[in-house]
Amino acid sequence: MINKKKFLGLRREWKPEEAESWTKEDWVAIIVSPIAYALLMIGLALLIFLKLEGLVLFLLGIGATVFLHYLIDPKLKAVSSEYEKKQKEYLERLEMVVRWKENE
């Protein structure tokens, strides 16, 4: 049985076929990601003016970025490895579509 490591109740180990589904880990990434962007952008602008709140926001942005990647990277790796097994077959279909040869 696979050891499903968790971090704050979120999974960090995936079987490739499980990773195909959309799960709460994806939703956490979707929420954290724009927050990280906003914190980095605003934090850096204020930090250039040596404002303390700029430093705090920028560091929070870096923290959010690290957390985001720590959480989603194992899943993206699993999705990628599973998909690559089928990519050649899918590329062949794509060429059939562009050449009007797909028979449905």
Added chain:
Amino acid sequence: MIHFSPLDWMWLVLYLVLMTGCGLIFYRLGKRSEADFFLAGRGLPWWIPGISVYATHTATDTPIWVSGVIYKYGLRGLWYTFFSAWCAVAAFVSARIFRRSLAYSQAEWQSLRYSGLGAELLRGWMSGWGSFLNMFILGWVSMAMGKLCNYLFGWDNWIGLIIPSLIVALYVLSAGYWGVVMADFQQGIIAFFLIVFASIWGVRVAGGPAGIISKLEALGESWRLNPFHFSGFFSGDFPVAWFLTMIFIAILGGFGMGTSIDWYAEAQRIQSSKTVRDAAYSIWWGTALTLTRNSFWAAAIIAFFVLYPGITEAQQYEMAWYRIAFEHIPSGMMGFLFAGIIAIHFSTISTHLNLGAVYLTRDIFHHYIKPEASEKTLVFAGRVATAILLLGSFIYGLMMEEITRWLIFALWIMGAGMWLPNILQVVWWRFNSWGYLSAWIANLGFSWLIVWILPAFKLIPELPDYLQFWVLMVLTAFVYIPVTLLTPPEDKTHLAKYYAMTRPLGWWKPIKLEALRLGLIQGEAK
């Protein structure tokens, strides 16, 4: 006008040799196949297309636009640039789905998502629109370069419009996307460091952080350093309602495809990444660099404000970043700065030359004119298409003043009423090609009415842009939702194949069941 020392010319010549040489080196890789000429063989690690995303979205007209919003709104203006945060969600949703489709372009994706006549109509329309849009962007950006060269050297506009694009065409024609992305890689790095250096130098010239803060206080303009200085919920020049609308559009837009015109350039980078993971990180990090670049620009433009407060002419304050950079940079570094400007210009031009050629070659020539074409013929067609775009961009550039107003309107049309259909086509299986087509047509008509015709006849007041967005979104939905539900759904077998390939997010249960029944995927229906 500025004066170049011999050291400045050395920087510039060195850079031009490095950049064109870097592109030309990849000639042999670019000519191998259509996939190489347009997607670098789909084998790039995330950091190469990632820097290309950043480089592409740093054009000669970008600091002009950012200068305009920051000089006018202070750090609040950064939120105008935050629309690119659609990539925050797209990196983990639509990029993942699009990469799995393997489509060369957004137009090709339409024929995988939809089927039959509707799909072909959409593919044909989108490829024509995509070619035109890229030609237009090329003309627009090239004319910005023409104006910059006029400001710096006193040259006629056409010189800056044509000569740099001809140099870029050398490596785009020879190496295709390989040349684009490899040149972008070094251009992106040079441009980022240049922007950081010139911006920090500008802050120093204006008295450093403490000096700028005290000058802002003396001017009674301290609010310029507050990115959340709202003017009211609905009133004033920076209302909360605008801010919430922009955040809503940008972030939820990441669930869809084509919700921003930048989507099309990103699509090529997503598809050239070697895995789904690389695709996600390429646009996430490319956009992170873009947003942090805006922070440096913003600081320099605030510095410009304390040096030159009270400028009311937009054409003057829109040159803020260029002015603080070129008027104050140390002697001998001017050529380095100009080389960096050339870098950001070249990366944008090369991207749109190659991207526009994708539509003309893959979607029009390969799909509709010569489906049995060999790889050699397709690469040749790619080069011809690149040349057509180049010539077209010169014509657009020279007549840009007259047509810009119309084309900005056309882009607005794409953004408002089409925003929700672009999301629905990704997340809802029942949304069909007729719904999407009807949304285009309805949006065209409603945009004319709401933005121009009805206010011109005083039948409705002129609405602020964020209200126009909501009105157009709702009105268009009254057309495409009934059209979708009254026309047949897409062929279920076709959709099941699409589902198995892309595993889309959202309401796809009937299609998942069909894919299971056909044995295209394994697992249990939930």
